[in-house]
Amino acid sequence: MTKYKGYMGRVLFVDLTEKTFSEFPWTDKDRERTLGGKIMAADILLHHITPEMKAFDEDNWIVVTTGPLTGCGCPNTSRFNISTVSPLTNIVTSSNCGGDFGLSLKRAGYDAVIFSGRSEEPVTVHITSDNVEFESASELWGLTTGETQEKLSEYKGRLVIGPAGENKVLYACVFSNERTAGRGGVGAVFGDKKLKAVTAVGTKLPEIANEEKLKEFNVKWTKLLKTHPLTGRQLPKLGSAGLIAPMQAHSILATKNFSAGRFDGFEKVSGEELAENHLVSNGACTGCVIRCARRVNVDGKVVKGPELETLGLFGPNILNDDIEKILKWNYELDELGMDAISCAGSIAFAMELAEKGVHDFGVHFGETDNISSVFEDIAYRRGEGNYIADGSKRMSDFFGGKEYAINAKGMELAAYEPRHAVGQGLGYATANRGGCHLNAGYMVVVEGLGLDVNSLTPHGKAAIGIMFQNLMECISAAGSCMFTSYAVLPGFLIAKPNMLATKVILACFPYVGPVVNLLSHFTKVPQINIPLLPHAIAVKLATGMKSNMAKFLTWGAYGWNAERMANIILGQKAGADKLPKRLTEELQDPNNPKTKVPLEKMKKVFYRARGWKDGIPTWHRLKTLGFDIDKSVYDKAVAAARTED
């Protein structure tokens, strides 16, 4: 139990081998150190994993965590997290989802659930407040995600996998309602454990430390989100798909396997095209006031529409300008249970290998008639699809082409071409889970899309990137949607880009690195709450725990270092923060020498600011942040990380 409100105070531990369950010890000290969500999961995994543990080892755990704000009535706080050792990257992955499962888990009385072991037969786990039932999933095995959820429709909180998860496609995902824990292959780990589905139901709700004040505060927070130019206008009107046109303008729209940043047919696959000609209605995660999700018509059925990543990576990146096909593919991918980003990135890489005459996988740039059948081949691991199911890194290990296999640490990059947004490039390379735009610190929103900061200069990017990485880590851990973090940027900087004050402030951005570093490191300084970081105030009102901007930066830094140390113990090498040579050595614009990612130069600044050496946290940094890991474990892991591959 816990003295803090906001939490349910219990963590469930489920042994799939023995079909038993128990309570996992988690104390208030642990809560104070990690807050919740992905930071809590990283800490649990850090203390559990052993050197060289692999995703499909029986000992690998799936850790599903919620944040303290989930269930407390705050806007956009139904998000939950799934962390595990990833089969795609062999390091920790954390995948965030906006489905109903997180809220339902709390209603069942738990803040988190850990799955260990492996069932011999397909199993569905039913969680209630006083029991856990293990039911055979033999009749569900083989069904798509939609079919499985239909069979389990009596349960509000659901987690399910589709055929891709069952067949251990390395980027298989997990569904909760229409929302997805998409990245890093968490669905494949479910499949390996024969865990077809999990349900959670209950009637409990967390107590609130200061209920009246939180209610008042939530009204203000909702108003902030609804009036901010990004969360109140652009996202509801155009969804994340609204980024296609600005990405084209700023030359960061990944095209033809990241060989270019602009695509002539971009308008046909844009957010405007989606909004004007295909949008049936907006959709939303539970409790969301932004409502950025798109609902579209596919073959007479209203289904979830594509996000920016799917439009970009199955559009320009494979030279396709047919949006109707992307709508259909998005639905098919969801039903099979595969991550659209990694699937598209792997197909684009296969197309380039075919174009270069290395190996013909049956997929070619601009040819799209067979993509649906390729999805089936991937999900069921048939023929050439079996190679593509393993992702671009393993394909490049086997066939070559590493310099244009567009992944970081084995995870395919999102749709932002980083040679025209070099801070985003640094983020991709350093992100703990691999080529993720959000874990990267989402610098593109500063480098042109939201703010007009010089996108080609490396100056200031490391410091600002670290601050965003830490804040977003903590915002996620609180249970909030990452998109609420955009409201951290003052509205006038975004809505009034041509105002003199905006121009002056943005011109200074590249030079604020030292100040930002001071704030990040000497956390006695920002012991304040600011209106633009409402999450910190809400945590204080909901839980009664001390919370402010400094705490958020510290929690975020703890999470970042916990995931990084777990990765080092799992065998990540010192030089792992890298990008394919296409992005660091080939110019996007042959006439502009700045259009490549100056990664090595930026990494030095980044590591110094993080208190890392060669990508590894120093012992001093870990102690400063309050880590309690064994020094001998640390020394052994660091020594192994410094050996050659």
Added chain:
Amino acid sequence: MAKVTVKLFGVYRVDTHIANTEIDAQKLSDVLDELNKMAVGENKSSIAFADATVFINGEHCKKKKQKLNDGDEIWLLSPASGG
């Protein structure tokens, strides 16, 4: 006077229902003024073309007094985020 093509993106397009239009103008500010006159729709009062991010022939342009040439293609973009 130069005849230029103007393309609206983001909330500008969704709010005004204007995707593409041709305008006779000498400089960029003339285009923005003309768009203000053309804008219709329920959200007209919230549309501020002066706040748009502008690209002319693929190049970012921050000068409102930028002179225009026949055949120029002007893009007006609103700020965006997503993921």
